[in-house]
Amino acid sequence: xxxxxxxxxxxxxxxxxxxxxxxxxxxxxxxxxxxxxxxxxxxxxxxxxxxxxxxxxxxxxxxxxxxxxxxxxxxxxxxxxxxxxxxxxxxxxxxxxxxxxxxxxxxxxxxxxxxxxxxxxxxxxxxxxxxxxxxxxxxxxxxxxxxxxxxxxxxxxxxxxxxxxxxxxxxxxxxxxxxxxxxxxxxxxxxxxxxxxxxxxxxxxxxxxxxxxxxxxxxxxxxxxxxxxxxxxxxxxxxxxxxxxxxxxxxxxxxxxxxxxxxxxxxxxxxxxxxxxxxxxxxxxxxxxxxxxxxxxxxxxxxxxxxxxxxxxxxxxxxxxxxxxxxxxxxxxxxxxxxxxxxxxxxxxxxxxxxxxxxxxxxxxxxxxxxxxxxxxxxxxxxxxxxxxxx
Amino acid sequence: xxxxxxxxxxxxxxxxxxxxxxxxxxxxxxxxxxxxxxxxxxxxxxxxxxxxxxxxxxxxxxxxxxxxxxxxxxxxxxxxxxxxxxxxxxxxxxxxxxxxxxxxxxxxxxxxxxxxxxxxxxxxxxxxxxxxxxxxxxxxxxxxxxxxxxxxxxxxxxxxxxxxxxxxxxxxxxxxxxxxxxxxxxxxxxxxxxxxxxxxxxxxxxxxxxxxxxxxxxxxxxxxxxxxxxxxxxxxxxxxxxxxxxxxxxxxxxxxxxxxxxxxxxxxxxxxxxxxxxxxxxxxxxxxxxxxxxxxxxxxxxxxx
Numbered sequence: 001x002x003x004x005x006x007x008x009x010x011x012x013x014x015x016x017x018x019x020x021x022x023x024x025x026x027x028x029x030x031x032x033x034x035x036x037x038x039x040x041x042x043x044x045x046x047x048x049x050x051x052x053x054x055x056x057x058x059x060x061x062x063x064x065x066x067x068x069x070x071x072x073x074x075x076x077x078x079x080x081x082x083x084x085x086x087x088x089x090x091x092x093x094x095x096x097x098x099x100x101x102x103x104x105x106x107x108x109x110x111x112x113x114x115x116x117x118x119x120x121x122x123x124x125x126x127x128x129x130x131x132x133x134x135x136x137x138x139x140x141x142x143x144x145x146x147x148x149x150x151x152x153x154x155x156x157x158x159x160x161x162x163x164x165x166x167x168x169x170x171x172x173x174x175x176x177x178x179x180x181x182x183x184x185x186x187x188x189x190x191x192x193x194x195x196x197x198x199x200x201x202x203x204x205x206x207x208x209x210x211x212x213x214x215x216x217x218x219x220x221x222x223x224x225x226x227x228x229x230x231x232x233x234x235x236x237x238x239x240x241x242x243x244x245x246x247x248x249x250x251x252x253x254x255x256x257x258x259x260x261x262x263x264x265x266x267x268x269x270x271x272x273x274x275x276x277x278x279x280x281x282x283x284x285x286x287x288x289x290x291x292x293x294x295x296x297x298x299x300x301x302x303x304x305x306x307x308x309x310x311x312x313x314x315x316x317x318x319x320x321x322x323x324x325x326x327x328x329x330x331x332x333x334x335x336x337x338x339x340x341x342x343x344x345x346x347x348x349x350x351x352x353x354x355x356x357x358x359x360x361x362x363x364x365x366x367x368x369x370x371x372x373x374x375x376x377x378x379x380x381x382x383x384x385x386x387x388x389x390x391x
Numbered sequence: 392x393x394x395x396x397x398x399x400x401x402x403x404x405x406x407x408x409x410x411x412x413x414x415x416x417x418x419x420x421x422x423x424x425x426x427x428x429x430x431x432x433x434x435x436x437x438x439x440x441x442x443x444x445x446x447x448x449x450x451x452x453x454x455x456x457x458x459x460x461x462x463x464x465x466x467x468x469x470x471x472x473x474x475x476x477x478x479x480x481x482x483x484x485x486x487x488x489x490x491x492x493x494x495x496x497x498x499x500x501x502x503x504x505x506x507x508x509x510x511x512x513x514x515x516x517x518x519x520x521x522x523x524x525x526x527x528x529x530x531x532x533x534x535x536x537x538x539x540x541x542x543x544x545x546x547x548x549x550x551x552x553x554x555x556x557x558x559x560x561x562x563x564x565x566x567x568x569x570x571x572x573x574x575x576x577x578x579x580x581x582x583x584x585x586x587x588x589x590x591x592x593x594x595x596x597x598x599x600x601x602x603x604x605x606x607x608x609x610x611x612x613x614x615x616x617x618x619x620x621x622x623x624x625x626x627x628x629x630x631x632x633x634x635x636x637x638x639x640x641x642x643x644x645x646x647x648x649x650x651x652x653x654x655x656x657x658x659x660x661x662x663x664x665x666x667x668x669x670x671x672x673x674x675x676x677x678x679x680x681x682x683x684x685x686x687x688x689x690x691x692x693x694x695x696x
Contacts, residue, residue: 052515052519052520052521053520053521054521054522054619056520056521092520187666214665215664215665215666216665217665217666217669219621220665220668221615221616221617221618221622222401222405222614222615222660222668224401224657225398225401225657225658225660225661225665225668226660226661226665228394228397228398228401228661229394229661231394231397232393232394245522245617248524248616248617249615249616249617252616253616256531256533256540256542256544257397257540258533258535258540273521276524277522277524277616277617279524
């Protein structure tokens, strides 16, 4: 992930478009308040994402998906006769930064709707602001249930952790036939805690035992104490519901300490950096995700082709959901018939049987869609489709 | 039992890295009575210089083909990083501390914090804020002794740290520069009157301390797998606590302090909870300041009025 390094305001648009082949459209730019507020000819969409920091891949890939969807909508003449313009603010993976980015998107950029964040802790921080200011927000990939419980303006287009935890527990118990598993979770991260709870509940209900539970804090680089403790137990796998940077280090530490058991995880693993950091130590591990690029519907195949043509790399699940969240939003604005936040909120809530690239989306009363999950296996620096588990 | 021994081994290797960094704090403090808060960032720059030197020497090709990186190139990486950090240390001293050397003690302290923040953010700008995997300058070889895993990386960390600390000890005790350093630490004005070029001695103190931090940075990268531009913040603080624990100004104290902090951290993480691993360091700091403010191996000095 080499593209953006600086804290970007909306310059990423220009950078990303410079890469695009044959894309002639004017880059979305402009950061000063005078020329960036919504006008009669455009609708401004705010995207807050971790463009830098230890979860930079999440923000960057999501932003690519979002921009791809918006560019496509604009190429078809925009929505309601207006062009869509995305303004991306960097959260650096920090929740305080997420809240201030959302404030700034609303106050300075005058956005009509918001997309973001990937990390649940950040979506919670940003979502509280969006809810208070009554601006609809769609999180592409925050799976913690609390995110949409913030209020009726907050939506998501992915499954939630109780389901994701159940998927990995079922997979570990029934497909891998494991009976004893360790958990290593990130105690500073709502996503990781929620997923660990869901996994524990489902795994013990299926007759398995959690032999040891260890924790770390986001940003830690030394995991030898935890891995040593797990090595002293009878665990046959470790469930690590964390983010890819730390997971890669944990896999290496385990290999270094001679612990040869698979790691299991969730969609927080989804980044090419996982393989860069983890190397061959991460081979033979499994994680649940929203989307498997190698097993796709016709629509998903088209999306992968377009994404790859534009950015030169295939999308991860993050890019797919960023694209999907943006599409759901565009569809809602179209159905709302006006670019007014409350009308858009109502339209998103009524989303029904929307054909997205990762599946059909129907918002339920809690503003969550019901979707199935895939389990991917890591092999030779790639994630390959293993199985699919329906809700 | 094997688990306990394993935690001890992990703790000692982490501790030797803290010790290497703590030496820089303690040497500078011993002479200038200045806590060089930018030292953690020198450690970070050292680690990154090592990373970039290794890729300039073609480590990617070695890693891709599965061959191990030749030892002389690994040593070259170490030397380049130490030289770069030494230069940075001298530069910081010249630009930021020398102009305020005679100012009240709070002024250089705040300057140090400023330099530290500047380098952290410059690091994010130059090296990118995303964590980077440290290249395998040393190919990992594992040994198993009674169920305890020891890697050649851990052994190298002990070995390099020990060798550097011994050479520092010889330097301080046996050479002219070392004697001048001790003289400065005793009384800087008297040393000047005796014809010692204090600027030169202070410069070499910064250079040596920074070079040791860079070695610590490379060992840290090898041990911890990933590095970020903010790696120096917490590690630097812990090394500072190690210096205080051992007795700030005392070179053997820094070594003992570093090892103790590494052990305390690892055992806390292993047996209490990893959530307290950072807290324990600062609990120790509070404890030592209350009970034995001069540190374990420090000497009480009568404050001159």
